[in-house]
Amino acid sequence: MKRPVAITSIASFSPLGKTSDDIWKEYLNPRSLIIEKKLGSTSALVAPLSETLANEVQTLRDSDVKYKSLDNSVLYAILASREAVKKAGWDNSKFGVNIGSSRGATQLFEKHHQEFLETGRTPTLTSPTTTLGNISTWVAHDLKSKGPELSHSITCSTALHALLNGIAWLQAGMADTFLVGGSEAPLTAFTIAQMQALKIYANPKNWHPELGEWACRAFDLTKTKNSLVLGEGAAMACLESGEHKNALGYITGFGYATDILQHSISITDEAECFQKSMKMALQNIALDEVDVIVMHAPGTLKGDKSEYKAIQKVFSKNLPMLTTNKWKVGHTFGASGMLNLEMAILMMQHQQFIGVPFVREQNPRKAIRNVLINAVGFGGNAVSVIVSKVFDE
Incomplete structure (x- = not known):
């Protein structure tokens, strides 16, 4: 940028x-x-x-x-x-x-x-x-x-x-x-x-x-x-x-993509839109520097699995910690992506990962410096954003 x-x-x-x-x-x-x-x-x-x-x-x-x-x-x-x-x-x-x-x-x-x-x-x-x-x-x-x-x-x-x-x-x-x-x-x-x-x-x-x-x-x-x-x-x-002393974090990457329409409500089996949006967001950061992904994960069979497959495709075996908040607050449609961003910033501020109670935590990281946030809507219009922690000089 x-x-x-x-x-x-x-x-x-x-x-x-x-x-x-x-x-x-x-x-x-x-x-x-x-x-x-x-x-x-x-x-x-x-x-x-x-x-x-x-x-x-x-x-x-x-x-x-x-x-x-x-x-x-x-x-x-x-x-x-x-x-x-x-x-x-x-x-x-x-x-x-x-x-x-x-x-x-x-x-x-x-x-x-x-x-x-x-x-x-x-x-x-x-x-x-x-x-x-x-x-x-x-x-x-x-x-x-x-x-x-x-x-x-x-x-x-x-x-x-x-x-x-x-x-x-x-x-x-x-x-x-x-x-x-x-x-x-x-x-x-x-x-x-x-x-x-x-x-x-x-x-x-x-x-x-x-x-x-x-x-x-x-x-x-x-x-x-x-x-x-x-x-x-x-x-x-x-x-x-610009840079600001009161910054909670900085947007250091963003990506967007839309699946070629196959169905009016669903994304492809391996969420190609997420693969593209995440890769675009990751242009200036190494894969192993992403500590957490706040997933869209709406709680549907296909939605959850396809996003996870997309993450596997992009990150291979070096998966970051994965989480979502929809098990707790439900899906807030158009507001959900910003609630995901808020969760990411809070985890960076407190240096504590908030996982999903019924899902095993994956690849624990010592610090939370960079968090990738995903959101997608009907038809596969995905956005991925990376927010990075502010470090003291």
Whole structure:
């Protein structure tokens, strides 16, 4: 890259909590945050926000008449973005905003559509509050940003694509600071039904928590059933061009690739998209210098196995430590890649690997200096990013 790209803060709002200390404590706790919850007339396995955080969302909604008509995906993004900018110490408004979402205003769109089916009419604000672009717009409005505002949906790799966009703006010299991330509020009966129709969703009947079982068996290559579970939340990172004393880490490699379309939802058996994106990200770093890979690993049979095969193809027998957080917080769609990046930064800060409780740790490393993060969406649109630790001079 032409110039270093520093991550000067990262913040999230998810089932893990909202402060770095609380999130790290939750990662140290080998319990899943997945529960069985009533959604409409049915129940499903999901990873929802805690009651405390849900109340905070309601407080934000009630704080200003402008926020009363917004979807949770926008409110989650506002709360996470406020914290990220505060932690970065940005005291001016000259930063860009690129926040994506896989599905956008899910709950609000479904609510208004149901109203239309019942009455033949929709509220005045239906269109402006359910368009995908309103997430970045509302965050920029809330933070009084005067930089460019971008929104997009690239399914489950959305947040890391936002990161790529931020890097591109910084490298081009078109901006010095960029807020990037993803937000998702997909816990609706209709969304769950769509995942169930794909036959990839975890079935509550196969889950026996009293026996110490995990609902989502992400990265368990011995499982015989799909076990994807949805979660919700938002995660944001502040990017700055150049070297900075307050940097949490630096982006030292990035890659992207898309599989040649064979199926509208799946990737190839050996995840060729991941092989390409990882190799691209690894152009300036030796394989044995990558200490950890935070996998996408959604908990599906094919998704987990294909990504693992891709990692084997790239790293051969010298595998880094491998992990994922979806067994704990579920799959947050467009926000998941940034939650993965947050996990990577926390492991580097604490110099402690957080593994998957039911998967044997592979090739333990003495230090965590470089972490590769993966994300991929429907159709095989993969992104791989390497974040490197800041060392004292």
